[in-house]
Amino acid sequence: MLTGKQKRYLRSLAHHLDPIFQVGKGGTNDQLVRHINDAIEKRELMKISILNNCLDDKNEIAEELAEKSKAELVQIIGSTIILYKESKDNKQIELP
Structure with missing residues (x-):
């Protein structure tokens, strides 16, 4: 769970x-989720447009x-979603 400071x-x-x-x-759909998983592992932080x-x-x-x-x-x-997931191999972002 992210704190308010980390979210900012x-x-x-x-x-x-x-x-x-x-x-x-x-x-x-499952294909979209699979692509998001691959991309977020490389980037850690991403935007998704609705x-x-x-x-x-x-x-x-x-939420889904x-x-x-x-x-x-x-x-x-x-209409923009921002997601964050800490990468196992490509750690780039150091949270406060």
Whole structure:
């Protein structure tokens, strides 16, 4: 579980990142989760964009993606989700 200070730090790092994945009208699926797992292991911090044609609730999508990828949900801002997961092999971010 991340503290408030750690979340603030991660939000500041994520500010300049571009979303890597998009969730559309198909919603989430196992293939998307698998790709997120691979990418988050390399990057540790990522943004995911939810498109306007997605009918599912963005909070439910964020919780589901965080749970299935075993990542921490840092923030949901607008239609963007920020996820963090400490990497086993490519540790780059040192949390305060």
